[in-house]
Amino acid sequence: MYEEHFGLAGRPFQLTPDPTFWFETATHRKAMAYLGYGLQQGEGFVVVTGDIGAGKxxxxxxxxxxxxxxxxxxIRLVSTALDADDLLRTVAGQLDVATAGLAKADLLVAIERGLHSVARTGRRTLLVVDEAQALSVSAVEELRMLSNFQAGGRAMLQIILLGQPEFRERLHGSDHLEQLRQRVVAIHHLDPMGVEEIDAYVAHRLMVVGWEGRPDFTPDAFAALHRASGGIPRQVNSIANRLMLHAALTGNDLIDGDVVEAVVADLRADLPSPGRVTVVEAVAASDQEAEHPPLAGDEAADHARLAELEARIDEQDRALRRVLMLLVDWVEGDATRPSLAAVRDEAA
Structure with missing residues (x-):
């Protein structure tokens, strides 16, 4: 609703990743440099890690x-904890290779043929695997085996792995992944934005949708926004969304540090134990309110509501049993068939 109020052409702080809003922070600039270098090598693995919402x-x-x-x-693959066999079949599907009824050995041959088919067009296949931390060790090992396929002495497949920090730790710490580590040609971890980058980041996203200065932000607002978000882009977006909505509802055209603190305090208050939750965690939890409504704040009130719900369930259960008994009597003919009105009255 605030887009219309401020005359914006779209949502500047949507949480869904959109390359239209690409903003090159210092860490993203380094990541692009590493990716460019890795692609020039034409083989092996490039690994990019970062916290949830870091912009991978x-x-x-x-x-x-x-x-x-x-x-x-x-070709792109979003890992959902795939095992090795499912991973191979998914890759094959991305190469338009039929997989029905194929055993693993035949599946690997089919994938190699698919890669050869692409190579004959003068292209190399780039496989991007997102959420790599969810892959099993056996699935990651299958990816390493796929990277062995060659044509004319050149690799036909190069792989980019995107994952959360635990994937990087696992990559460095697992003895089972030593051979894959030797195939990594570039690796980079996306750091949070610095406080000095928040101003330009917010302004960039607003200008993409036609921002003309309403609402405006004071310097201390950006400092407060960085403290609250930890510099994580998605968290910045989440808080900024609420700031824009707050400004539209209150008719405020200037967002300062006090406004940011007030909005963040509201986010904290939406959680059952705000004193034990960081601001970043509060924002993340508030993003999921629609799917996971917060519990009531007062424990006694919670128990009262629970008791009330249990009483209602017991009452409905008793009513249902009475209705079922009436219907059984009706079917068996042992009693006068009840009318629909009687059944409705009994259920009520």
Missing amino acids: TTLMGHLLATIDPEALNA
């Missing part, structure tokens, strides 16, 4: 929008 998916969307489709056949 947006980074990859920007990269894929800039690569030459005549040189690279980019």
Whole structure:
């Protein structure tokens, strides 16, 4: 609703990754440099890690929008804890290879043929795997095996792995992944934005949707926004969304540090134990309110509500049993068939 109030052409702080809003922070600039270097190598693995909401998916969307489709056949896979066999079949599907009824050995042959088919067009296949931390060790090992496929002494497949920090820790600490570590040609961890980047980040996203200065932000607002978000882009977006809504509802055209603190305090208050939750955690939890409504704040009130709900359930259960008994009597013919009105009255 605030977009119309401020005359914006769209939502500047949506949480869904959108390359249209690409903003090159210092850490994203380094990531693009590492990715560019890795792609020039034409083989092996490039690994990018970052906290939830750090911008990994947006980074990859920007990269894929800039690569030459005549040189690279980019395919993308979002891992949902796939095992090794499912991973292979998913990769095969991305290469338009039929997998029905194929055993693993035949599946690998089919994938190799699919890669050869792409290579004959003069292109190399780039496989981007998101949420790599959810992959099993066996699935990651299958990816390493796929990277062995060659044509004319050159790799036909290069792989980019995107994951949360635990994937990087696992990569460095697991003896089972030693061979994959040796295939990594570039690796980068996305750090949070610095406080000096928040101003430009917010302004950029607003200008993409036609911002003309309403609402405006004071310098201390950006400092407060950085403290509250920890510099994580998605958290910045989440808080900024609420700031914009607050400004529209109150008719305020200037957002300062006090406004940011007030909005963040509201986010804290929406949680059952705000004193034990960080601001960043409060924002993350508030993003999910629609799917996971917060509990009532007072424990005694919670118990009272629970008791009331249990009483209602017991009452409905008794009414249902009475209705079922009436229906059984009706079917068996042992009693006068009740009318629908009687059944409704009994249920009520």
